[in-house]
Amino acid sequence: MGDPPARSVLPIALVRLVLGAVLVGVLIVGGTVFRVWQVARADDRDRADVVVVLGAAQYDGTPSAVLGSRLDHAARLWRDGVAPVIVTVGGRRIGDTYTEAQAGQNYLMSYGLPRDAVVPIGEGRDTLESLQAVARRAQAAGWHTAVIVSDPWHSLRARTMSDDLGLTAWTSPTRSGPIVATRTIQARYIARESAALLDYRLTHAPAPESFGIDLG
Numbered sequence: 519m520g521d522p523p524a525r526s527v528l529p530i531a532l533v534r535l536v537l538g539a540v541l542v543g544v545l546i547v548g549g550t551v552f553r554v555w556q557v558a559r560a561d562d563r564d565r566a567d568v569v570v571v572l573g574a575a576q577y578d579g580t581p582s583a584v585l586g587s588r589l590d591h592a593a594r595l596w597r598d599g600v601a602p603v604i605v606t607v608g609g610r611r612i613g614d615t616y617t618e619a620q621a622g623q624n625y626l627m628s629y630g631l632p633r634d635a636v637v638p639i640g641e642g643r644d645t646l647e648s649l650q651a652v653a654r655r656a657q658a659a660g661w662h663t664a665v666i667v668s669d670p671w672h673s674l675r676a677r678t679m680s681d682d683l684g685l686t687a688w689t690s691p692t693r694s695g696p697i698v699a700t701r702t703i704q705a706r707y708i709a710r711e712s713a714a715l716l717d718y719r720l721t722h723a724p725a726p727e728s729f730g731i732d733l734g
Contacts, residue, residue, distance in 0.1 A: 551712045557677065558670030558708075562688040567661040568637075569601045570652055570687075572645060572668040572676060573608020573618035581625050584669070585618065587695030589625050592667045595690060596635060600665055605637045605655075607648040644724040645672070646679055653683035665690050669697040671704070671711040675718060675725075682722070 571592045574585035581589060592604050604626060608618025616624075617640030626636050639655055642648030656662070664687045666676050673689035680687035692698075697707055714725035 547712070547716070550716055551708060554671055554674050554708055554712050554715060557674040557689065558691060560673070560688075561690050562665065563595065563598065563600050563690055564665075564688065565599070566601045566663040566665045566688070568603045568605050568656075568664050569595050569690075570605045570607065570649075570664045570666050570680075571622055572666065572672065573606070573622065573642070573648060576608075576614075576616060576618050576621035578614075579616040579621050579624060581621050583696050585622065586625065587692045588667050588669070589622055590694070591690070591692040593626055593629060593631060595665060595667070596631065600690070603635060603637055604631070605639060605652060605664075607639045607642055607652060609640055609642050609647075645676055646718075646724045649676065649679050649683055649685075653680070653685050656685050662686060664688075667692060669695065669707070671697070671707040675711055675715045678715065678718065 569592050571585075571588050574588065575582040576585060589606075595601065596604050606619040606622030606626070608622070610617040617638070619638035619640040623636045623638040627633060637655070639648070639651045641651035652664070656664070662685070664680060664685055666673065666680060666687050666689045668676050668689070668691055670691040670693070673691050677687050677689050696703070698704060717723070717725060
């Protein structure tokens, strides 16, 4: 038998190329989802220079339930001796009196933490901008390592950004709050954070606002 007609070779090659691209895409997306889930389950409490609490909404100086859960967890880490300093981050939205960082500082001090144990960095409209501000302060203050406190599904993206900025980080996520309230909510945030992480690895930019997840 002779070779197949030339006109049938191109479609077969094209089908194989498309199937190969789809398979690679599935593997990349599936691997990212798995890593987001895997890192979310980790709770690394090794000693560090600072604990960094990523920001979330606050209302006239009162932390939202999301931010309050993060701050409560950070306070427990401080009391357990994980780090001598808690860094609160996050800027202010239009019309706000307080930054997220100030709201976090006031909240922690109201629970008995001394003023010199909490460093507010009131910059950043998103996780990347906030961590860039932390990295600048770390360079000036001589901080080299950080334990990042956020919600579980946010951990891998935040850690990746921190490492890219030269601040060695590991994560100890909060296990309470609205974002871990139900399995449906958890699944939605895993999917969104996986998409945001893929986007960051491609662009090294903050998550698009359309993702609706970047509260830091």
